[in-house]
Amino acid sequence: MSDSPPSSLDWTTRLVELDTTSRDTNLPLIEVVEAELKRLGVDSTRLPSADGTKANLVATLPAHDGGTSGGVVLSGHTDVVPVDGQEWSSPPFTPEVRDGRLYGRGTADMKSFIGVVLALLPRYAAARLSEPVHLALSYDEEVGCLGAVDIAEHFRARAEQEGGALPRACIVGEPTSMRVIPAHKSINLINLVFHGKAAHSSLTPQGVNAVEYAARAITFIRGIADQRRAEGPFDEAYVVPHTTASVNVVQGGIAGNTVADRCHVQFEFRTVGADDPQEILGRIEEHVRGLEQEMQAEDPSARVEMKPVALVPGLDTPAESPAIAFASGLGGIPSTDKVTYGTEAGLFDAVGIPTVVCGPGDIAQAHSPDEFVELAQVEACEQFMTQLLDQLTTQDPTTEETR
Numbered sequence: 001m002s003d004s005p006p007s008s009l010d011w012t013t014r015l016v017e018l019d020t021t022s023r024d025t026n027l028p029l030i031e032v033v034e035a036e037l038k039r040l041g042v043d044s045t046r047l048p049s050a051d052g053t054k055a056n057l058v059a060t061l062p063a064h065d066g067g068t069s070g071g072v073v074l075s076g077h078t079d080v081v082p083v084d085g086q087e088w089s090s091p092p093f094t095p096e097v098r099d100g101r102l103y104g105r106g107t108a109d110m111k112s113f114i115g116v117v118l119a120l121l122p123r124y125a126a127a128r129l130s131e132p133v134h135l136a137l138s139y140d141e142e143v144g145c146l147g148a149v150d151i152a153e154h155f156r157a158r159a160e161q162e163g164g165a166l167p168r169a170c171i172v173g174e175p176t177s178m179r180v181i182p183a184h185k186s187i188n189l190i191n192l193v194f195h196g197k198a199a200h201s202s203l204t205p206q207g208v209n210a211v212e213y214a215a216r217a218i219t220f221i222r223g224i225a226d227q228r229r230a231e232g233p234f235d236e237a238y239v240v241p242h243t244t245a246s247v248n249v250v251q252g253g254i255a256g257n258t259v260a261d262r263c264h265v266q267f268e269f270r271t272v273g274a275d276d277p278q279e280i281l282g283r284i285e286e287h288v289r290g291l292e293q294e295m296q297a298e299d300p301s302a303r304v305e306m307k308p309v310a311l312v313p314g315l316d317t318p319a320e321s322p323a324i325a326f327a328s329g330l331g332g333i334p335s336t337d338k339v340t341y342g343t344e345a346g347l348f349d350a351v352g353i354p355t356v357v358c359g360p361g362d363i364a365q366a367h368s369p370d371e372f373v374e375l376a377q378v379e380a381c382e383q384f385m386t387q388l389l390d391q392l393t394t395q396d397p398t399t400e401e402t403r
Contacts, residue, residue: 005097005375006116006375006378006379006382007119007382008112008115008116008118008119008120008378008381008382009097009102009115009375009378010119011114011115011116011118011119012095012102012107012111012112012114012115012116012378013095013102013104013115014032014115015029015032015106015111015114015115015118016093016095016104016105016106016107016111017093017094017095018032018093019080019093019105020078020079020080020106021079021080021081021082021083021105022079022080022081022082022139022140022142022143023082025053025054026054026055026078026079026139027053027054027055029078029137030046030055030057030078030137033057033118033137034046034057036118036121037059037121037135040121040122040125041125042059042060042061042121042125043059043060044057044058044059044135045057045058045059045154047147047150047151047154049139049140049146049147054139054140054147055139056136056137056138056139056147056148056150056151056154057135057136057137058134058135058136058137058151058154058155059134059135060132060133060134060135061124061125061129061132061133061134061135062129062132063129063130063131063132064128064129064130064394067131067132067164068132068162068164069132069159069162069164069165069166070131070132070164070165070166070167070168071131071132071133071134071167071168072131072132072133072134072167072168072169072170072171072388072392073134073135073136073155073167073169073170073171073348073353074117074133074134074135074136074170074171074173075136075137075138075148075151075170075171075172075173075344075345075348076110076111076113076114076117076136076137076138076172076173076359077110077137077138077139077140077141077142077147077148077344078111078114078137078138078139079138079139079140079141079142079143080105080106080109080111080142081105081109081142081366081367083105083369086368086369087369088369088370089103089370090103090104090370092104092105092369092371093105095107097375100374100375100376101372101373101374101375102372102373102375102378103370103371103372104371104372105371106371107361107365107371107372107373108175108360108361108362108363108365108366108371108372108373109174109175109361109363109365109366109367109371110173110174110175110359110361112359112360112361112373112377112378112381113173113174113175113359113360113381114137114173115378116173116360116378116381116382116385117135117173117385119382120382120385120386120389121135123389124389127389127392127393128393128394128395129392129393129394130392130393130394131168131392133388133392134155134167136148136151136170138151138344141343141344143310144187144189144309144310144312145187145310145312145342145343145344145347146310148344148347148348149347151344151347151348152344152347152348152350152351152353153351155167155348155351155353156351156352166351166352166353167353168322168323168326168353168354169322169323169326169327169353169354169355169356170323170345170348170349170353170354170355170356171327171355171356171357171358171359172343172344172345172348172355172356172357172358172359173357173358173359173360173381174343174345174357174359174363175359175360175361175362175363175365175366175373176335176339176357176358176359176363177333177360177361177362177377178331178332178333178358178359178360178377178380178381178384179332179333179334179335179337179358180324180327180328180332180333180334180335180356180357180358181335181337181338181339181356181357181358182315182316182317182318182319182321182324182335182336182338182356183237183273183314183315183316183317183338183339184314184315184338184339184340184341184342184343184345184346184357185238185243185244185270185271185272185314185338185339185340185341185342186270186271186277186311186312186313186314186342186346187268187270187310187311187312187342188268188269188270188271188277188280188281188308188310188311188312189266189267189268189308189309189310189311190266190267190268190281190284190306190307190308190309191264191265191266191305191306191307191308191309192214192217192264192265192266192267192288192304192305192306193262193263193264193265193304193305193307194210194211194213194214194217194252194262194263194264194265194291194295194304195210195261195262195301195302195303195304195305196208196209196210196211196213196259196260196261196262196263196295196299196302197259197261197298197299197301197302198254198258198259198260198261199258199259200257200258200259201256201257201258201259202257204259206259207259207261207299208259208261208295208298208299208302209259209260210252210260210261210262210263210302211252211253211260211263212260213263213291213294213295213304214250214252214263214265216291217265217284217287217288217291218247218250218265218267220284220287221245221246221247221267221269221284222245222247224245224269224280224283224284225244225245225246225269228242228243228244228245228275229242229244232274233272233274233275234272235272235273235274235338237336237337237338238272238338238339238340239340240340241272242272243269243270243271243272243275243280244269244270244340245267245268245269245270245280246267246268246269247265247266247267248266248267248268249264249265249266250263250264250265250266251263251264252264266309270340270342271314272314273314273316277311277313277314285306288304288306289304291304292304312342312344312346312347313346313347313349313350314342314346315343315345315346315349315355315357316349317349317354317355317356319336321354321356322354323354323355323356324356327356327358329387329391330384330387330388330391331380331383331384331387332356332358332384339357339363341363343357345357358384359381360373360374360377360378360380360381361373361374361377362374362377
């Protein structure tokens, strides 16, 4: 690492100082980026959330001929996880450099990546690009990759409407220690609410026990998890090489002498590429509907709500994909590792944009107290983005002729 701080440090510091915890708005950050894009003469588009309190931002730096189709997407999420209950050595939204590291919420996940992009943006805007570069900033990644759904659809719809090509590559800058990661599991987060009928516990036949029926659903979900753990399918590129499932929230009942009339269950499952999340979800729903019929046989008013909170597709970019060779050629570290955590990459891949995950920092630092990114990682990302700029910059033939 050089003695001088990374050139993007000012931008990253500015971003970290903006508290964009997912439960709150991200609009102050979006406005800061919009102002910079406007200063550079780059048009941008907001894609607001349904309630208008948050927004995605998409901007395209066109090729030298004005073309906006194809090109490369640089993708990052603007939200961060809460710091509630965590003990920090320094204020989480007052970034601080100590011992070659930048500390603060979002430094690793993933404002350093966005900071690098913004720091180099003036050079990109001034360059004679051979193909466009797209900046995609999302909201609510941390609560289910909600915002990026609209970004991926934006690129798909624009290519269709304009008769152009989709971007040829997308780089999602999640913290991978600058390794080029080709795959991650899907994320499927589901709410179940069992509506029974309350009764005094001495008169149980007059009630419908929502907790007991929920327990049967929980046991069924655990059975799927045990089956996958024992039988696969397996993918040894993952630290946990099989599909996982777990029930992580249960809330029900009001008193020990009252038949519970409601129970809320939240579960998730994460699939390897060889598993079909829709097939698993269908098995669970079939079981739940069977339980609902039994509940309604006891009382017709009983029912079960089943609602997805987040359905994030997995990523499984093949080894021969040009996107992998492209990112590796920019200085990303080639890797066959697959990661168990989810990202927005699967959403871009699902609409036909070849995608990899590659960014500064270690996922082990994400979400933790005293979150940090090594400054050496930031410098490596700056070199990566500079290489991208060099590769996409084309010489003006008129200038060549006059030499």
